[in-house]
Amino acid sequence: MFDKYSFTVREKFLRYVTIDTQSDPHSKTSPSTEKQFTLSRLLAKELQAMGIADASVDLHGYVYATIPSNSEKKVPVICFCSHVDTAPDCTGAGVKPIVHENYSGADIVLPDDPTQVITTREHPYLSKKIGEDIITASGTTLLGADDKAGVAVIMDMANYLITHPEVKHGAIRILFTTDEEIGRGVDHVNMEQLGAEFGYTLDAGERGVVEDETFSADAITFTFYGVSAHPGYGKDKLVNAIKVASAFIDSLPKDELSPETTDGRYGFVHPVHIEGIGEKVTVEFILRDFVTGKLTAYADYLRDKANDALKIFPGARVDVQVREQYRNMKEVLDQYPQVAAFAKEAVERAGMEVIASSARGGTDGSRLSFMGLPCPNLFTGEMAFHGKHEYVSVQDMEKAVEMTVHLAAIWEEKGSIA
Numbered sequence: 001m002f003d004k005y006s007f008t009v010r011e012k013f014l015r016y017v018t019i020d021t022q023s024d025p026h027s028k029t030s031p032s033t034e035k036q037f038t039l040s041r042l043l044a045k046e047l048q049a050m051g052i053a054d055a056s057v058d059l060h061g062y063v064y065a066t067i068p069s070n071s072e073k074k075v076p077v078i079c080f081c082s083h084v085d086t087a088p089d090c091t092g093a094g095v096k097p098i099v100h101e102n103y104s105g106a107d108i109v110l111p112d113d114p115t116q117v118i119t120t121r122e123h124p125y126l127s128k129k130i131g132e133d134i135i136t137a138s139g140t141t142l143l144g145a146d147d148k149a150g151v152a153v154i155m156d157m158a159n160y161l162i163t164h165p166e167v168k169h170g171a172i173r174i175l176f177t178t179d180e181e182i183g184r185g186v187d188h189v190n191m192e193q194l195g196a197e198f199g200y201t202l203d204a205g206e207r208g209v210v211e212d213e214t215f216s217a218d219a220i221t222f223t224f225y226g227v228s229a230h231p232g233y234g235k236d237k238l239v240n241a242i243k244v245a246s247a248f249i250d251s252l253p254k255d256e257l258s259p260e261t262t263d264g265r266y267g268f269v270h271p272v273h274i275e276g277i278g279e280k281v282t283v284e285f286i287l288r289d290f291v292t293g294k295l296t297a298y299a300d301y302l303r304d305k306a307n308d309a310l311k312i313f314p315g316a317r318v319d320v321q322v323r324e325q326y327r328n329m330k331e332v333l334d335q336y337p338q339v340a341a342f343a344k345e346a347v348e349r350a351g352m353e354v355i356a357s358s359a360r361g362g363t364d365g366s367r368l369s370f371m372g373l374p375c376p377n378l379f380t381g382e383m384a385f386h387g388k389h390e391y392v393s394v395q396d397m398e399k400a401v402e403m404t405v406h407l408a409a410i411w412e413e414k415g416s417i418a
């Protein structure tokens with residue numbers, strides 16, 4: 001089926017990662033950075049050049065496009081989704097991708113900063129990639145495989161289906177979002193315009209992975225208020241909010257309940273931002289767990305810690321705000337078992353072993369599932385994301401293309417509506 005196909009995913013990926021699309025959590029605009037439009041507009045033009053006439057970019061930088069059905073059956077409309085932005089954690093400006101052909105298994109020293117070394121000890125999946133073509137950045141930026149690998153996979157899938165009409169499929173909607181990395185990826189998705197019944201995000205890592213479960217997530221903000229006074233005359237008057245917030249942070253456990261001390265199905269509380277002055281300090285946390293109900297317990301735990309800090313500093317006070325971010329997609333996907341089942345069959349048809357996995361994070365699919373679009377997350381090969389050691393295997397991306405093509409065909413074969 002793919003023996004004579006010349007994959008385009010590699011060349012597309014290498015082109016896309018050179019475009020800086022870093023999102024900004026402190027921006028109030030949508031998208032949060034104007035530069036995300038650069039890639040979105042390019043993608044729409046490339047889709048149009050393939051013959052997908054309705055490809056367009058909306059005012060939020062989202063790309064919508066349709067691969068029309070070529071089946072006589074009535075098939076549910078499915079959507080493939082990836083995001084164009086890269087994470088704020090590490091710069092995405094001036095990415096210089098390097099292809100390490102026929103990877104030998106040795107440590108990869110990144111040339112623009114030789115202190116940046118990608119080792120199989122720290123990245124054991126890399127040891128499985130011997131003989132494959134590995135793409136990295138040059139050492140001073142992230143690569144952007146999260147999620148430009150997913151974008152490139154979907155674009156190559158579209159190319160394959162357009163040029164191979166013998167593969168029967170229903171209508172397929174393509175959605176590229178902005179600002180996923182800062183939790184706003186689907187804030188402005190027009191579900192009526194999207195018009196899909198089921199979906200898949202392409203934003204997972206290892207070859208063969210199908211994620212039908214994610215964390216549930218809340219954000220909680222503590223604003224500590226002190227009492228301002230001239231420090232020269234502050235005795236029995238001044239209450240320093242910086243010290244209150246510091247005591248609060250210092251009271252958190254050092255050996256549990258944090259990202260650096262948990263894995264598997266254990267959740268965590270994680271301070272992500274702190275700012276302020278002596279009179280007022282704001283501390284922002286994210287709360288994560290696979291069991292949604294535990295988020296309330298985590299919030300109560302932090303409130304207790306904050307109140308303990310107030311007891312040390314009489315006169316201080318605190319305001320607490322909790323905001324829902326996303327919920328575990330499994331709560332929805334369990335109602336539509338065929339969505340993940342078809343994805344697993346597609347992995348197998350592409351000659352891979354299925355790795356059923358739970359994501360210790362969230363995807364656009366987490367929220368889309370609760371917006372009426374049941375949406376598991378599928379592999380792209382992107383690894384070590386959000387940092388300078390990010391890498392991706394070309395062969396993993398090609399296998400992801402195969403998987404998505406098989407998935408479109410499976411929906412036409414088995415998902416048709418009587």
